[in-house]
Amino acid sequence: xxxxxxxxxxxxxxxRSGMTIGIGxxxxxxxxxxxxxxxxxxxxxxxTVISYGGPDVGLLAAAGRIRRLVAAFTTLDSIPLEPHFRxxxxxxxxxxxxxDEAMFMWGLHAAANRLPFMPVRxxxxxxxxxxxxxxxxxxxxxxxxxxxxxxxxxxMDAAFVHLNxxxxxxxxxxxxxxxxxxxxxxxxxxxxxxxxxRIVERFAPGTAPQSLLVSRHSVTGVVETxxxxxxxSCAPDHDRDEPYQRLYATTPWPEFAERFxxxxxxxxxxxxxxxxxEEQR
Numbered sequence: 001x002x003x004x005x006x007x008x009x010x011x012x013x014x015x016r017s018g019m020t021i022g023i024g025x026x027x028x029x030x031x032x033x034x035x036x037x038x039x040x041x042x043x044x045x046x047x048t049v050i051s052y053g054g055p056d057v058g059l060l061a062a063a064g065r066i067r068r069l070v071a072a073f074t075t076l077d078s079i080p081l082e083p084h085f086r087x088x089x090x091x092x093x094x095x096x097x098x099x100d101e102a103m104f105m106w107g108l109h110a111a112a113n114r115l116p117f118m119p120v121r122x123x124x125x126x127x128x129x130x131x132x133x134x135x136x137x138x139x140x141x142x143x144x145x146x147x148x149x150x151x152x153x154x155x156m157d158a159a160f161v162h163l164n165x166x167x168x169x170x171x172x173x174x175x176x177x178x179x180x181x182x183x184x185x186x187x188x189x190x191x192x193x194x195x196x197x198r199i200v201e202r203f204a205p206g207t208a209p210q211s212l213l214v215s216r217h218s219v220t221g222v223v224e225t226x227x228x229x230x231x232x233s234c235a236p237d238h239d240r241d242e243p244y245q246r247l248y249a250t251t252p253w254p255e256f257a258e259r260f261x262x263x264x265x266x267x268x269x270x271x272x273x274x275x276x277x278e279e280q281r
Contacts (some may be wrong), residue, residue: 027177032195159189228266
């Protein structure tokens with residue numbers, strides 16, 4: 001049995017510029033934001049980012065850390081298009097592979113199963129094939145002779161996910177309504193890091209097995225980061241911080257980064273957020 005607990009900065013200390021990083025969650029829901037902020041405190045850059053994108057992508061794009069983005073969308077949910085992502089994309093700051101949501105999911109499945117690709121119907125007859133000329137089709141070897149899109153495996157050097165609870169061995173539990181494919185991100189990566197609202201010594205008797213989404217066999221490190229998904233939601237522990245999200249979406253990046261992201265630790269970030277909320281009263 002191995003204690004896999006780490007700090008955010010210890011996780012980032014294992015990463016290198018040029019890596020392919022997968023980020024779990026969905027839009028502005030249960031994103032491993034404390035780990036993303038740790039990346040911003042480092043010198044790591046030139047990343048390929050794979051994500052059902054939200055503010056994780058927005059932060060990294062605005063900070064100039066992305067070389068290529070692979071995503072099905074980049075949204076803040078209550079704000080349809082992530083504004084800092086949009087600005088960086090319009091400037092041409094990074095290359096992008098745009099996939100249908102189902103294609104993205106099956107790319108994760110392919111990587112998790114160590115397959116080079118997965119044949120899918122999604123994408124056929126759409127502009128996904130036009131904007132991604134590198135995509136290929138494949139013909140069934142059986143009598144049906146059907147044509148499929150051969151979605152390449154979304155293999156990653158490292159994955160970040162955020163869950164409600166985890167133990168020190170790397171087993172992770174979600175308590176909200178949706179797993180957001182976080183298990184696939186972990187299984188599709190060479191290394192995977194689980195941040196969580198709280199580390200537990202053991203899961204309670206009677207815990208629903210299906211809530212234990214992530215298994216220790218696919219986890220490299222566990223990080224306890226209370227409120228570490230902020231400002232995204234992590235139901236039922238906390239909702240999305242909508243006032244702060246609006247501030248993020250409407251504040252010029254240099255001003256936002258200076259106030260909230262210039263500290264030396266996650267604690268500095270959390271204190272800056274508390275101070276801002278106190279000012280709004």
